[in-house]
Amino acid sequence: MTMWTAVLIAAIACVVLKLAGYLVPTDWLERERPARITDLLTVALLASLVAVQTLGSGMAVVVDARVPAVLVAGILLWLRAPFLVVVVAAALVAALLRLVGWAA
Secondary structure (H helix, E strand, C coil): CCHHHHHHHHHHHHHHHHHHHHCCCHHHHCCHHHHHHHHHHHHHHHHHHHHHHHHEECCEECCCCHHHHHHHHHHHHHCCCCHHHHHHHHHHHHHHHHHCCCCC
8 A cells, every 4th residue: 555545545534534423413412411521521631632742752652841840831721820820830930940951
């Protein structure tokens, strides 16, 4: 199988999955349980993306300056700080930890 064949098969699979979503009855989607599951699924996928981007480096798990920066960002978000403050504070924490040589 060539690269283009794999790309075409993946593209067709994506189109088929998207079309399958339109075939689901709307009354089924409006029920409480599917709505709750889709809401929780979104949060779980976002949390896993943050975890992979924070702790991953290739195929290894790495604890470096990103971990405390994400923790600071999480605490500031929990305290309802403005988003710009959260981003700047997390960047400063990571920069200062790298400056002192911890987990470069």
